[in-house]
Amino acid sequence: MRAYTPKDDVQKKPYYTDRYWVAPQVAKSDVSEDAVFAADLEAIKAKFEVLDAYIQVKQMVVVINARDNFGVIELMKNELEYNQLSELSAIDWLASEGKFEIFYQMLSMSKRKRIRVKCKIDEKESIQSLSSLFRSADWSEREMYDMFGVVINNHPFMKRILMPDDWEGFPLRKTYPLQGDEFAQWYEVDKIFGKEAREIIGPENRDPARVDRYDTERFARLGHEVPRGTDISQGEPDTPLVYQEEDGVFLIQKFDAEKSVVISDRDR
Amino acid sequence: MQQANRLRPFFENITFDRDDNELILNFGPQHPSAHGQLRLMLHLQQEQITKAHPDIGYLHRGMEKMAENMIYNEFMPTTDRMDYIASSSNNYGFALAVEELIGLDVPRRAKVIRMMLLETNRLMSHLFWLATTALDIGAMTVFLFAFREREYLMDLIEDYCGARLTHAAIRIGGVPLDLPDNFIADLRKFLDKLPENIKDYEDLLDTNRIWLMRMENVGVISKEMALSWGCSGVMLRASGVEWDIRKEEPYELYDEVEFSVPVSDKGDNYARYKLYMAEMRESAKILYQVIDMYEGTGPELMAHAPQYISAPKIDIMTQNYSLMQHFVLVTQGMRPPVGEVYVATESPKGELGYYINSQGGAYPYRLKLRAPSFWHTGILTDLLPGHYIPDVVSIIGTTNIVFGEVDR
Numbered sequence: 001m002r003a004y005t006p007k008d009d010v011q012k013k014p015y016y017t018d019r020y021w022v023a024p025q026v027a028k029s030d031v032s033e034d035a036v037f038a039a040d041l042e043a044i045k046a047k048f049e050v051l052d053a054y055i056q057v058k059q060m061v062v063v064i065n066a067r068d069n070f071g072v073i074e075l076m077k078n079e080l081e082y083n084q085l086s087e088l089s090a091i092d093w094l095a096s097e098g099k100f101e102i103f104y105q106m107l108s109m110s111k112r113k114r115i116r117v118k119c120k121i122d123e124k125e126s127i128q129s130l131s132s133l134f135r136s137a138d139w140s141e142r143e144m145y146d147m148f149g150v151v152i153n154n155h156p157f158m159k160r161i162l163m164p165d166d167w168e169g170f171p172l173r174k175t176y177p178l179q180g181d182e183f184a185q186w187y188e189v190d191k192i193f194g195k196e197a198r199e200i201i202g203p204e205n206r207d208p209a210r211v212d213r214y215d216t217e218r219f220a221r222l223g224h225e226v227p228r229g230t231d232i233s234q235g236e237p238d239t240p241l242v243y244q245e246e247d248g249v250f251l252i253q254k255f256d257a258e259k260s261v262v263i264s265d266r267d268r
Numbered sequence: 269m270q271q272a273n274r275l276r277p278f279f280e281n282i283t284f285d286r287d288d289n290e291l292i293l294n295f296g297p298q299h300p301s302a303h304g305q306l307r308l309m310l311h312l313q314q315e316q317i318t319k320a321h322p323d324i325g326y327l328h329r330g331m332e333k334m335a336e337n338m339i340y341n342e343f344m345p346t347t348d349r350m351d352y353i354a355s356s357s358n359n360y361g362f363a364l365a366v367e368e369l370i371g372l373d374v375p376r377r378a379k380v381i382r383m384m385l386l387e388t389n390r391l392m393s394h395l396f397w398l399a400t401t402a403l404d405i406g407a408m409t410v411f412l413f414a415f416r417e418r419e420y421l422m423d424l425i426e427d428y429c430g431a432r433l434t435h436a437a438i439r440i441g442g443v444p445l446d447l448p449d450n451f452i453a454d455l456r457k458f459l460d461k462l463p464e465n466i467k468d469y470e471d472l473l474d475t476n477r478i479w480l481m482r483m484e485n486v487g488v489i490s491k492e493m494a495l496s497w498g499c500s501g502v503m504l505r506a507s508g509v510e511w512d513i514r515k516e517e518p519y520e521l522y523d524e525v526e527f528s529v530p531v532s533d534k535g536d537n538y539a540r541y542k543l544y545m546a547e548m549r550e551s552a553k554i555l556y557q558v559i560d561m562y563e564g565t566g567p568e569l570m571a572h573a574p575q576y577i578s579a580p581k582i583d584i585m586t587q588n589y590s591l592m593q594h595f596v597l598v599t600q601g602m603r604p605p606v607g608e609v610y611v612a613t614e615s616p617k618g619e620l621g622y623y624i625n626s627q628g629g630a631y632p633y634r635l636k637l638r639a640p641s642f643w644h645t646g647i648l649t650d651l652l653p654g655h656y657i658p659d660v661v662s663i664i665g666t667t668n669i670v671f672g673e674v675d676r
Contacts, residue, residue, distance in 0.1 A: 011336050011337055011631065012336075012337040012338075012631055013629075013631075014600055014601070014629060014630045014631070015600070016600060021603075023603065023605060023606050023627070023628020023629075024605040024606070024628070025605055025606050025607060026369060026371075026604075026605045026606065026607025026608075026609070026626075028607075056607055056608065056609070057368050057369070057607070057608075057609045057610075057611075059610060061608075083495050084495055084498055085498060086498060086612065086619065086621060086638060087498075087610070087621060087623065087636060087638040089623070089636045091625055091633070091634045092634070103623070105610055105621070105623065105638070107612075109509065109511050109516070112516050112517060114610065114612075116608075116610060134496050134497075134498065135493070135496040135497045135498075135646075135647075135650065136496065136497050136498030136643050136646070138646065138649075139642065139643065139646040147332075160325075161324065161325060162324065162325035162328040162675060163325060163328070164325070171330055171333055172330075172332060172333055176333075178333060178334070178337045265450070
């Protein structure tokens with residue numbers, strides 16, 4: 001029987017995990033320990049519902065409702081001096097909770113503080129665009145849509161950014177295999193040669209580490225060179241090394257330690 | 269719409285539309301001065317740009333996806349391929365993020381060596397920037413000069429780690445090797461000559477008529493625009509925001525060295541050029557101080573944390589338990605605690621951030637690479653309109669974008 005592989009998360013798994021292994025936690029501390037963060041949190045709490053807030057690795061994490069995302073970031077920008085949106089993206093929790101987690105990484109240059117605002121949305125839910133607050137959100141949101149399929153409301157130019165416009169599937173989802181799916185392996189063949197060439201050309205090899213030891217057309221065999229296209233599946237001809245000194249191939253010489261020069265100091 | 273098989277002139281790259289006199293120019297993705305695979309769709313009125321659409325993704329390798337399928341140490345050489353002009357700074361950002369996640373303390377000698385690598389990388393990157401931008405604008409001499417100096421630095425890095433471009437010279441928890449014998453002497457020799465070299469470049473460029481025409485008052489980024497577009501590094505400082513992560517949120521030994529952060533409020537190409545030159549001088553200043561720090565450090569190069577970091581080679585070769593632990597760490601990988609971290613470092617291009625979400629497994633659950641060039645490309649959408657075609661090349665030049673980093 002074939003081993004069971006879960007379909008909702010096809011990422012690589014460790015081949016062995018100790019059955020008593022309990023992962024430690026990165027310490028979370030209370031927001032009240034940092035006066036600046038505490039004041040910021042109070043200001044956010046006054047207007048919006050905050051589901052959770054803590055400090056982890058020197059940064060405050062604020063969990064809010066997805067519908068408040070625009071309001072909270074607007075408040076942070078206009079009143080709390082968080083003047084840059086460094087990064088935003090999503091995390092795929094579809095397998096465990098059926099949700100995407102979206103994080104906004106905010107930076108305040110006057111306070112020298114960073115806050116991460118997080119919220120969760122369902123797979124089919126969409127989220128408000130922040131591109132009218134921060135222009136940097138324009139491209140980040142496009143990337144998030146491209147990679148996860150999270151639909152953004154009110155975005156000025158909702159289009160894929162890294163993948164081709166006619167791509168199918170969302171590469172950073174946990175259900176998307178690392179080497180690409182079936183669509184991916186035919187994409188370039190269809191695009192360049194047309195669907196009718198599929199049988200002649202065959203699917204694209206999307207495993208960059210694949211080596212065929214009998215293929216003498218595409219793989220170099222250093223030290224065991226044979227003429228291109230030789231069939232070596234039934235054993236291979238010997239490839240003797242010949243040197244110039246023995247009237248062999250021009251330019252290939254035997255290494256002579258006596259004659260070689262060692263450069264000890266480059267003239268800098 | 270043009271029909272390729274009609275009897276009208278058909279130009280692959282240009283669309284003519286007689287009605288409104290607008291011309292759409294396709295710039296790239298294989299344009300020599302696009303600094304990589306940048307494609308720009310430029311809407312033109314005569315020579316003036318009315319709309320610009322940067323199109324990226326031609327070098328997209330899915331590094332974030334790859335990271336989810338690799339153990340942490342395995343991912344280190346992949347980070348080299350982001351900003352391949354200064355690859356140690358990418359290594360460093362990742363190493364620092366994982367160290368913060370685990371809570372590791374790196375030995376002082378490793379810190380000193382890392383500082384040396386980071387600043388030599390900054391010099392390499394800035395020299396490369398100067399060379400290519402000058403070449404784009406037609407200053408062939410500066411290109412040759414700057415590449416000559418960069419070559420010395422690459423030799424230095426080669427002496428240290430064996431690689432010239434993709435260094436992978438930093439490990440999680442420290443550095444793999446101590447400095448080779450001649451490293452400090454060679455570095456000093458280089459640094460002693462650097463001011464002279466920088467003066468050469470400036471003599472050639474500062475008052476050069478062509479250079480000034482392409483640089484002064486071209487590509488002006490206002491402070492608001494720079495902040496809104498998430499600009500960082502020189503792009504931000506040239507627009508009058510004094511923000512250098514090395515100074516404001518010091519990591520490694522940056523709080524122990526003295527250096528200043530050059531700022532300009534002009535926001536144009538020329539301001540950025542001047543900042544790059546000033547930053548090279550500052551890097552040299554840092555390097556002199558770091559060289560002096562090296563003497564007083566102990567011999568340890570890697571942090572001691574048996575759960576996460578392999579023991580030193582000598583222990584692995586002599587002690588059974590270290591060998592077992594090393595074997596587990598290499599085959600299964602370290603398992604950082606459950607949690608998330610975002611760490612920003614000042615790479616030569618700007619704020620390089622790593623967001624790691626760990627679920628206690630050997631593979632990161634999510635890894636987001638915040639590469640500065642991504643937004644520095646995005647800003648072209650708002651920056652190019654109003655400029656003329658010849659300015660496009662110089663503006664792309666001074667944004668200092670590297671496509672390994674934009675597309676990841």
